[in-house]
Amino acid sequence: MTYTNEMKLSFSAKSVNESFARTAVSSFVLPLDPTIAELTEIKTAISEAVTNCIVHGYKHGEGTIYIEAKITESGKLIVKIRDKGYGIPDIKSAMEPLFTTGGEEQAGLGFTVMQNFMDKVSVRSKPMKGTAVTMEKHIVRHLKNDRA
Amino acid sequence: MLKIQSENQVMTAELSGELDHHRCAVIRKKIDMLTEQERPRMLRLDFSGVQFMDSSGIGLVMGRYRQMSLIGGKLMVINIPPHLKNLFRLSGLGALGVLE
Known part of the structure; x- marks a missing residue:
């Protein structure tokens, strides 16, 4: 696949x-001219994934979070958020709504939000090696005349 | 950033800015300290000034709901702005009867 833009953090x-x-x-993603609603969805999904790295991946201490983002020729954002932390022992349960190991103040909605706000979410995790969440979202092209 | 007022045993916390896991930790402590001191019969969380929120904000509401139940009080979430409606809908909080 050809990418029109890439970044790593x-x-x-x-x-x-x-x-x-x-x-x-x-x-x-701003050059793709997303709507405010699309931007809000992307920001919320990123916030969920990064919070997971901190609260779960590195629950025992410090670490580094890695983000790689790419934009395809068709205007799709592909973003991978990765930690080298604890890993998720049971991905299927972790993705169930309201499931949480994060204590009373965690809503257990992180993956539910990511799945609802992005087109595609996939998770790879290995115990004691870390977790990578890859999300995709197609930014709808708007006719210039439609925009105020 | 966080304005809390009490009148006739009704406490109102005006939340503003960006509600993520980082900021919710601070807000939670302030609200819990005051509700334990004053033991209001109702806590109202006003979301009108919240520009951004992730599921940490939902966790904040769920946690305060438990906190208020423990002291025999009620919780209400008021003034949810349009850009947060989707997240509140996903949260299932409506079933608790706390949404305005």
Whole structure:
């Protein structure tokens, strides 16, 4: 597949960086001229995946979070968010709505939000090696005349 | 960033800005400290000033619902802006009867 643009980021798994991560990815997709709703969906999905890396992947300590994003010729965003942390022992359960191992303050909706706000979500994880979440979203092309 | 007012045992917390896992931790502590001190009969979470939110915001609501149940009070979520409606719909919080 040919990509029209690519970027890579790595940053400390600190909760203060959740905002940085979602803002960086949303800036990266701006040339595709997404709607405000599409941008909100992308930012929310990124925020969920990055929070998972911090709360679950690196629950025992510090680490680095890696983001790779690509844009295809057809206007699709492909974004991979990866940690080298604890891993998910049971991916199927982890993706069930309301399932959480994160304690009372976690809603258990991270994957539900990612799946609803993005077109495609896939998860690969190995215990003690880490987790990679890859998400895709096609940005609908808008006729210039339609935009206010 | 967070404005909390009480009147006639009704506490209102005006949330604003971006509600993610990072900020929710701070907000949660402030609200819980005040509800434990004042024991209001109702806590209202006002979302009108929230520009961005992920499921951490839903976790914040669920946790305060439990907190208020423990002290025998009620929780209401008020002024959900249009850009957050989708997330609240996904959350299933409507079934708890806490959404305005």
